[in-house]
Amino acid sequence: xxxxxxxxxxxxxxxxxxxxxxxxxxxxxxxxxxxxxxxxxxxxxxxxxxxxxxxxxxxxxxxxxxxxxxxxxxxxxxxxxxxxxxxxxxxxxxxxxxxxxxxxxxxxxxxxxxxxxxxxxxxxxxxxxxxxxxxxxxxxxxxxxxxxxxxxxxxxxxxxxxxxxxxxxxxxxxxxxxxxxxxxxxxxxxxxxxxxxxxxxxxxxxxxxxxxxxxxxxxxxxxxxxxxxxxxxxxxxxxxxxxxxxxxxxxxxxxxxxxxxxxxxxxxx
Amino acid sequence: xxxxxxxxxxxxxxxxxxxxxxxxxxxxxxxxxxxxxxxxxxxxxxxxxxxxxxxxxxxxxxxxxxxxxxxxxxxxxxxxxxxxxxxxxxxxxxxxxxxxxxxxxxxxxxxxxxxxxxxxxxxxxxxxxxxxxxxxxxxxxxxxxxxxxxxxxxxxxxxxxxxxxxxxxxxx
Numbered sequence: 001x002x003x004x005x006x007x008x009x010x011x012x013x014x015x016x017x018x019x020x021x022x023x024x025x026x027x028x029x030x031x032x033x034x035x036x037x038x039x040x041x042x043x044x045x046x047x048x049x050x051x052x053x054x055x056x057x058x059x060x061x062x063x064x065x066x067x068x069x070x071x072x073x074x075x076x077x078x079x080x081x082x083x084x085x086x087x088x089x090x091x092x093x094x095x096x097x098x099x100x101x102x103x104x105x106x107x108x109x110x111x112x113x114x115x116x117x118x119x120x121x122x123x124x125x126x127x128x129x130x131x132x133x134x135x136x137x138x139x140x141x142x143x144x145x146x147x148x149x150x151x152x153x154x155x156x157x158x159x160x161x162x163x164x165x166x167x168x169x170x171x172x173x174x175x176x177x178x179x180x181x182x183x184x185x186x187x188x189x190x191x192x193x194x195x196x197x198x199x200x201x202x203x204x205x206x207x208x209x210x211x212x213x214x215x216x217x218x219x220x221x222x223x224x225x226x227x228x229x230x231x232x233x234x235x236x237x238x239x240x241x242x243x244x245x246x247x248x249x250x251x252x253x254x255x256x257x258x259x260x261x262x263x264x265x266x267x268x269x
Numbered sequence: 270x271x272x273x274x275x276x277x278x279x280x281x282x283x284x285x286x287x288x289x290x291x292x293x294x295x296x297x298x299x300x301x302x303x304x305x306x307x308x309x310x311x312x313x314x315x316x317x318x319x320x321x322x323x324x325x326x327x328x329x330x331x332x333x334x335x336x337x338x339x340x341x342x343x344x345x346x347x348x349x350x351x352x353x354x355x356x357x358x359x360x361x362x363x364x365x366x367x368x369x370x371x372x373x374x375x376x377x378x379x380x381x382x383x384x385x386x387x388x389x390x391x392x393x394x395x396x397x398x399x400x401x402x403x404x405x406x407x408x409x410x411x412x413x414x415x416x417x418x419x420x421x422x423x424x425x426x427x428x429x430x431x432x433x434x435x436x437x438x439x440x441x
Contacts, residue, residue, distance in 0.1 A: 012318075012320060013318035013319075013320055013323070016320050016323050016324075017323060017348065017352045020323060020324075020327045020344070020348045021345055021348055021349065023327075023341065023344075024327070024330070024331075024341035024342075024344040024345035024348060025341060025345060026341065027331075027334070027340045027341030027344065028339075028340040028341040028342050028345060028400055029340070030340060031338070031339065031340025031341070032340070032403065040331070040334050040335055040338070040339075040340055040341065041335070041338050042335060042336055042337075042338050044335075046335075047335050047336050050289075050290075050336075051336075054290050109336075111293075111337070111338070112296075113296055113299070113300040113301075113302060114337075114339070114401060115401045115402050115403075115407075116401070118338035120338075154338060182402065182407065182410065183410070185299070245296070245299075
């Protein structure tokens with residue numbers, strides 16, 4: 001026992017070094033797995049609060065582009081509805097047919113230069129957010145919520161290797177999955193598209209119906225280049241519809257049927 | 270708290286805030302973010318086998334990780350360079366009578382400061398990017414990012430050592 005104590009005393013610098021490295025590696029490995037609530041994340045009140053204050057201070061720099069984006073979306077929605085604004089609320093519609101509801105949120109910390117990028121959002125469980133909800137903006141898909149605290153949440157950006165989203169060609173029902181190779185934040189990759197699918201440069205890629213997180217048909221981007229041999233497509237590069245280095249206001253998508261679908265799937269297993 | 274400890278605490282908080290609010294948003298050439306917070310490791314007073322120093326560096330790295338959602342990547346890298354710091358310094362200076370208590374980084378020659386800061390920065394960035402990409406398939410990206418980001422960090426750190434090292438508050 002005495003020997004042990006004197007051993008620890010003698011080598012405590014090295015031992016502490018090893019201990020701290022092991023701890024840090026454990027945190028790192030934990031952060032690599034998708035379905036584990038992570039200890040180290042920015043969805044807590046200290047980091048979230050700091051980012052929120054900082055963000056509210058610098059918001060005005062992106063106000064103009066944000067306004068334009070909202071204006072375009074308003075125009076689109078008006079064209080779809082084709083009614084006067086005071087008539088909107090009195091419109092008769094069947095609320096049970098609405099599968100998705102949207103929660104307005106704001107990205108208070110963006111990241112796009114890392115291998116695995118994570119966004120911090122200013123809404124949390126208090127506002128109805130749970131993990132595995134989709135995040136979109138008026139143009140395209142942004143990411144998937146993976147950590148929630150009371151007032152804040154973090155989301156895996158589509159620029160993250162853990163974020164695999166079901167995607168399909170807009171003009172046909174052939175689907176694949178969207179990934180990112182970590183190189184250019186404007187270009188993502190599409191994998192596992194069948195060879196018989198008609199594909200050409202400029203084709204639009206949208207979210208697929210197999211994804212429970214996003215409504216079917218939300219735009220992701222356009223095909224910018226690809227290679228093909230007789231067996232399969234290779235290196236399908238997708239130019240993303242949204243500039244991921246400049247995202248602000250977003251919507252968190254809530255699928256009302258998600259629990260029901262999950263329950264059914266679990267019953268089958 | 271003694272004066273020296275409160276100064277270190279102040280520097281800790283200042284560098285973390287500067288790192289997460291300013292440095293992590295620079296995106297020079299689209300992807301370069303310098304890690305200026307390493308300045309804390311370079312300027313921390315020297316002492317043989319200082320366990321407190323290891324703890325403080327672990328907390329420093331972990332604070333950065335909390336803000337960057339990067340698990341324990343920065344903590345691992347920062348603890349590692351904290352561990353080898355004194356050894357690297359001794360090799361570079363190659364001096365028998367190194368007085369740890371009176372040592373001042375700024376009074377050394379530019380060449381040894383560059384070597385000292387450069388070695389540790391490169392090591393730190395190499396660990397950070399290796400853990401971030403986590404596969405040998407991306408070895409070219411890891412090396413490229415390590416190399417470019419290290420130069421950026423080295424430049425900012427050495428500049429800061431010269432700019433702020435003069436003031437009494439940053440001299441120990």
